[in-house]
Amino acid sequence: MSINTVTHINLRGDARAALEFYQSVFGGDLVAITYQDARSVTNPEEADQIIWGQVTSDDGFQIMAFDVPSSRAWSQGNEAFFVSIRGKDTAEITSYWERLSAHGTVVAPLAPAGWAPLYGMLTDQFGVTWVLDVAAEYAA
Known part of the structure; x- marks a missing residue:
């Protein structure tokens, strides 16, 4: 059995841009599922935001991200990780x-x-x- 650690970042409205940026740096495949795709829209203005996204490269780089909905508290934080x-x-x-x-x-x-x-x-x-x-x- 094995596990791996994947950094998961929580953003507000920037998850797609962040994932695209990291893909441009490290290459690999990007998966981005919106709230609309997941049929989990609570605010129509956020339907196209990311509920789950990931970049995975052949070199082993992996990162996940999502857009925290406006209904939940969120603070970018200061060096939280x-x-x-x-x-x-x-x-x-x-x-x-x-x-x-x-x-x-x-x-x-x-x-x-x-x-x-x-x-x-x-x-x-x-x-x-x-x-x-x-x-x-x-x-x-």
Whole structure:
């Protein structure tokens, strides 16, 4: 038996744009089911918003998102979670960094760190904080 962890982000009206953006960065397949598709419309103005969406790439990247309906309390929060992307290839991590940081805010520049050959933190245009690094072997 195995499980995996998938980051699930909760947005208000931006889930489709966020999923499309992450697909443009990481590639893969995007599934977006609207409240209308699920026959779960409570507010007609939100019928085309996402009740469940996901991007899954062949490289193993996976993220889910949905639009919290206006009938429920929601706050974007302040660094409620980080999404961590770890890899072994500097060029690949750098490529993800460049695309994710577009229209975002760099918290810690992508650079060598004491625990990793390359590490950086940014908050993207949707308020999601990402940590990217090149994994290093840890000495006991």
